[in-house]
Amino acid sequence: MAERTLRGKVAIAGIGETTYYRHGKSPDSEFKLALQAIVRACEDAGISPHDIDGFASYGGDRSDGPRLAAALGIKTLRFSNMFWGGGGGGVCGAVGNAGAAVATGMADCVVAFRSLAQGQYARYGRGAPVASVGGDAAFTAPYGMMSPAQMFAMKVTRFMATNGISDTALRAISLACYHHAQNNPNAVMRGRPLDEAMYDASRWIIEPHFHLYDCCQENDGAAAVIVVPAEQAKDFRTTPAYLLACGQGGDHRSAAPVHNMPDYPGSHFKALAPRMYDMAQLSPAEIDIVQCYENFTGGVLMSLVEHGLVKADEANEVLTPENLKAPGGKMPLNTSGGNLAECYMHGLELVIEAVRQIRGTAINQSARRDTAIVIGGPMVTPVSSLILGSEASL
């Protein structure tokens, strides 16, 4: 029986992004943004949008596959797929689902994408103006716990306390993201550099660990990647970034209600990370570049620990701005600015940046660029991660 793996079976051949806007500032509708990102990804790959035969997304994207297929004049729609769960937990899962469809012959050219114009719909960081709430929210919202930040701060408080981790580790993550954004023309926070004093003086969103600069933006934009069979990857105009592994899911009962998941606090990658490294045939030490979804910096911290990239008891020493900055840092992190400072594109901007790093075309290019990990949406459930590699990594 053939080995069951995605390793080296598919590649990302095209990447596309719209202009990234502050929330509410997009002159274009969310659906038009999706179309723009997909058309740009096709231009990057050197194909016609007519050649796409599948769509994969996540986070309840409103731009649904069949509508995109009709608008773009797709000849045959062979794959139309949505990853369960909110936020960016599904960003790598959507790419992996596209990869699985292509690797198994269900489709030949699948777009994984996210379109999000938060100014045109409800914001994530506001409680819904409703008279009553049922389900899990009945046990949280009446106590003033409504936003993602409030749901996740409870985990971060416990993690920081039980592991003795200082806020300087969280500050380093934020500083690295803002540093990288200053060179990036498409970064929303370009021209707004951050330093330690500004971070320390910034207002509390939630004590004791969520300063303003620990929290992601809310934005308008869209982003897309094109997934093709590995054996055809060199037929496109770009340097292929091969999918070495993808993992998705959660830990034992990570969706248990009212903060009763057994492994608490966690970002829900403990089970999937080792299996993903096995598929990639890599160890954490062999990862060159890290793109880790910052809904909140505390989630980055927990994700890095659960992926074996940082040990919890070494976090205070390892997580410094110097170590996290490209090109010279030991572990370049979120090299285009990430959700904090480039755009909250629900992490798809992190996948695109990982591709640019593998290609060697990133603005803040890392010297080591054969392997890149992308970690999606920590602390939600389900979550997902992936590893990309250069041809040399295969």
Next chain:
Amino acid sequence: MSTTYLPSGLPAPSSAPDGLSQPFWDGTRQRRLMIQKCSGCGAHQWGPEWICHRCHSFDLDWVEVQGSGRIYSYEKPHHPVHQALSGHGPYVIVLVELDGVNVRMLGNLLGDPAQKVEIGATVEAVFEPHDDADPPYTLVQWRRID
């Protein structure tokens, strides 16, 4: 008028749409803290589920538990995310591990929001009726006892 920790106007708890949590909210109206206990294997379970995740029995009872425990984690939101909290200032939410039953519950920590909150501190449940609401409901809050 009821005296409540947070201002009025926040969403009221409901057992909608499926009625699963109704025995809990019926219990708090009577100042009783009720959680699920499996008739099949005897394990307590919280939050509410239709099935026991251990033995897959659908026969889940509701039993009263002691309203005492320890602070497992906490947070102090400053930024208001709901109209009812605009201008209110910071407040404390605690996650409490109940004594003896291996479950956690969430609520506000009563008292001065500026108080120092310590993980591991012992707390007890305080029932907070919202009698003026339609329909009335009662929240479970927490108070330091050490």
